[in-house]
Amino acid sequence: MIMETLDYNLKDIIKGCYPHIENFNPAQKAVIESGYLDAKDNYIIAIPTASGKTLLGILAAIKALLNGGKVIYAVPLLSIQNEKLKEFKLLEEYGFTVGRHPQSSDLSVMVFESFDSITRFSWNHLREVDLLIVDEFHMIGEYSRGPTIECALTRSHMVNPGMRIVALSATLQNMEEIAGWLNARVVEHDFRPVPLHKEVLNTEMFSTRNKNDVIVKILEKALEENSQALAFVSTRRFTESLASFVADKIKNKVPPSRKKAFREVSEKILQVPEKKGSRPTSICLKLADSAKNGVAFHHAGLFSEQKEIIEDEFRSGNLLMITATPSLMYGVNLPSRSVVIRDYTRWTSQGPQKIPVFDYEQMSGRAGRPQYDDVGYSYLIAKTLDEAYDLQEYYVQGEIEPTHSKLIENKDAIYRQIIAQIASSMAKNPVELQEFFSKTFYGYQMENSPYMSTFAAESMEYEINNALEFLMHNGILQATPEGLKTTSLGLLIAKSNYSVETAVKLKEFASNMDELDIYKLIYQMCHTPDLPLISFKGRKSKDPVREKLSSAGIFAVDMQNAEATAASLMEWIDERNEYEIENAFHVYAATTRRAAYEASLLIKFFRDICQVLGIYQPLRDLDILSARFYYGVKEELIPLVLGVKRLGRKRARALFKAFGEDLRPFTEKELQKVEGIGPKLAAAVHRYAQS
Structure with a gap:
């Protein structure tokens, strides 16, 4: 099937938004020829990575939009949401609005959690949606986000049974079972635009004992072919050590013509902390040093802007290799001719x-870049020949888990x-709750299992009753003559994205405090699952963290990442920058800003908890603390950073140091004598001072 056979309006929009696509590939043809564009059935489309799933999704979306409908495109991660929003914005040239919520958009790109929220509290908007596209649908089996999209799909079908669902997925073993739950047609195809060659290498083949030497050989070959490689390892520390090792080994083999581009990438990386008012951390210096030779590491301990630089420069061909943790396999579109999987184990609680x-x-x-490569290579690295045989059988020839x-x-x-069910009035008693859970994928699997079907109802009843007991004991639900209802605390949790564990811990902290101790509150927040942690870098002494906590009246025995985060955040609100925090505590300080931002939001949630509990005395102090986290300042600078947009803490402190708290007597010209204060900012500061 060629593009010309499409409906005229649909073809015109696709050609305008995707001009490089002239024909459909075999996988796309198989889906379209199944009647996909004209059918009203739910669909699961299971084709390999880079085979054009997004185009198939957007074809159905455009058809629905042309018919006056509304579409939601649900994705698991913010990074994918931002990528798709940028891609789909081209549709606005054809009169469709593209955004993040169906209230204001014809096509809404939403993360799973946001979509789940509208299934609970925005039924009017949900009932207007004609088509739901779920990207990365295979994540339904993932621990954290899987239950969210599973229950959101269950609830959305109850609220809007006429809404069509299109699931874009990798191939899964038990696809027919999943299709039975979703009442969907399945189209599977194994076409890849770039054929994939999988191989298990071992160190004995290269007369070495070090897996990293094998990776160097792979990169040397990539250098000869003018291609790139991605290398996956199990930890942050391993990404750094591998990048440094490989960069050192190949530095004399990189052509001078390419070194200029690598140096420019290195300089961009170092500019990130400087723009934030911090000297480069040791991690920044290590990253920049390896990037000079075309190799960069990528993990959650970097500044977000540095990760974006690495991704963009890799796509532009200005890096030879990225070493990364497995989290990079989700959320970022970074195809490469070669993929190396060095570590095939990961550490778990077992x-x-x-x-x-x-x-x-x-x-x-x-592996394999469409439009660039004629083949992609995946290399799994083993130590010995015997191990290679085992890995070949387990991974290359093995089947994906159900x-x-x-x-x-x-x-x-x-x-x-x-x-959610009780707050939205969709359930008032255990029987109605059980009815809801029986419609989930979990309920479907239990009822259709030859081993568990006999016990499905009893098992579900047991789990629901245990959960109800916990929620009622913690004041989140209450029994009334009309049935189960949420308390004020329960409604607050239902309307937030915070975990119940976080809410319970903060409720207990609020109930037991005589007066607000901000350091103990920070420590408590760092032991909730909703605050991203700042990790220790290695095995250096953790005594500085212990001493910082002790000085704040907190005596902890075991120094883990939660303790490192608490100490770092205490320093952050005392105006320490990332460089100073890293040197003080030996942590990945580049993540401090993100942790501080999330802490500022969590403080607001804690404030709301205090309010529903009738604890009003600390509310003003909590507002101040939230602002201190957001801006990274001491309390005395809060009025200034709030009053002057984009002033920032470094310039605010410089103004305070030069002129004191009262800026009214000073002219704009005098204000400009402070470094970083130009005419526009001086005018804004002067207006603030005079107001």
């Missing part, structure tokens, strides 16, 4: 465990979904 075959397939799927619902395993998901 010790080291093999990664699933599914994860191996996802990482391998990054996908199972994680709803019951994730206790917080159960709590939140029960609260």
